[in-house]
Amino acid sequence: MQCEEVREQFADRVRQGIGEPLQSEITAHLVTCDACRNEAEELSAVWTAMGSIPAEQPGPQARARFDLMVDAYQQGIEQGSTPGFWTGMNSWLAGFWPRQPVLQFGLGFVLLALGVWTGLQLRPAPQSSNTARGDELAELRGQVAAMNQMVALSLMQQQSAGDRLRGVNWSYQMRKPGQEVLGALLDTLMHDPNVNVRLATVDALRQFGDQDVVRKGVLEAMRKQESPMVQVALIDLAVDLREKESVAMLKEFTQDQKVDAAVRARAQKGLSELE
């Protein structure tokens, strides 16, 4: 064997992963070649010594953090599948008490409005005032919806990624979000530094997929996102929305070798579903 051939086997040799008769051929070469023998012994010594570096152990709070993450995720899923107002309130009571005074004030206002609304429901109304009562109820519902939007917008502007994630999830409570909320969601999708928040935003936008501004935003984000995970989520969303304008971009993805392999594969799958 030549020196070069022998050295090509060093990566396997340090792991003792060479079988016969190759092992014997290498050994025979090492007996006669000082340079290869020295290198082989040195690399084996380094490999063995690497085993003396102790493994790092995580702290005891790791499991607790994991449990919290899973709980929060499942809570978000539940909110997404049942976007009713009462369900949202129950979930909030279970553990979404905000820390910021402005948010506490906002939620307090929501509760107050809810109390007034309940009072109006229970009050025996004069027969002649049915129309006026209906107007009042509509107005109060409007106020509750406006407060929901305000809370979502406030949360999405927080420094903490956890708060922003809650802001995104808050959008599940809105059936008809204003342009301001949609704009904030799309802005989060495009620019939020945390990939988990961006992923949650992709899911949140799915419920508003019938709106043009959302469809355009999704296409724009597909063009600019760099995270493969987010790209895959956006491709799934575009396919679910049957967004024909995404076809050209999906083709680009499949042909661009710089694009992550998983993204290319998902784009190919999406194309086959759209075409």
Next chain:
Amino acid sequence: MSETDENLMLAVRGGDVAKLGVLFDRHHRTLFDFFVRMTGRRTVADDLVQDVFFRILKYRKTFRDESWFKAWMFHIARNARFDYYRSHQDEAILEDNHADGLQSPSPLPGQQLEQQQQSMLLESALFKLSPEKREVLILSRYQDLKYEQIAELMSCEVGTVKTRVHRALKELRDMFLKLSSEKPPCNVKKSESNLRIV
């Protein structure tokens, strides 16, 4: 007999999220060790471990019947680390004094102390390698992945992985010797022909 990782992940994919806890208990230490060795920061490693399991939960549907869980998990781990680097480009991930929270040695006598110094020096040398070379060594030496599995993870040929391991080991050896000559207390002897690590 305990369930395989793959069966547990298939159960998670099917909606049994509680099984993810078993996978976390089995693998979070491995992931933590990988991230600490790659980033040199325990706090960052803590966050990245949680990020990986969040992604596993989020993308559980993409786990295929024929997938090998550990390779799939490390694929996600690599993406999580890349994303972290991308969003923290202004931060120097690795610093000369990389061990922000790494275990500091307690005083030990004689040979134990020498071995500990040697390990620390080797660890420092490992951190001097480029992330690509460090990663291939960590995956093969500490995570015990086969070269075929690393090749699949890195989307390259097995021969390429072996070449990278060979080059990385040589560079590690050279770096170790360089640091040894700068820090005499470490018990490293370079004879005429051989490197000896005592």
